[in-house]
Amino acid sequence: MYKKNYSDWHKLKTTINELVIVPHCYEREVWWASIGTNVGFEEDGKGLDFLRPILIVKKFSYRFVLGLPLSATNKDGQYYYQLLSSPRFKTALLSQVRAFDTKRFSDYMGRVSAEDMKEIKGRLSELIGS
Secondary structure, eight states: OOOHHHHHHHHHHHHHHOOOOOOOTTTTTEEEEOOOOOOOOOOOBBBTEEEEEEEEEEEEEETTTEEEEEEEEOEEEEEEEEEESSSSSSSSEGGGGGEGGGGEEEEEEEEOOOOHHHHHHHHHHHEEEO
């Protein structure tokens, strides 16, 4: 069984929490974010900074957003959306939608198309409403 590195994540999370300057971000943007080591089947970040690309679905304030982790792997099924507009990231992980503080964001990666965003919001609405 894979042993997760919670100790290093907690050290980094403490550093992230103390940040004062946060990036300005907007809906449809993709950012690298330190999402950490999570429990069970929750999506984890990778590398020393526990990073994963996050698509901003809804901006609640300049510090708080609703986001979706992205994957470079094509995945099929009702809990995934294959991006049409991104050559680098293939799939939005709809079942992993969650809130993020923008302190977690480090580097801007780009934007998805308005068409992709409309489809993603519709699919999320179906998943949550059912």
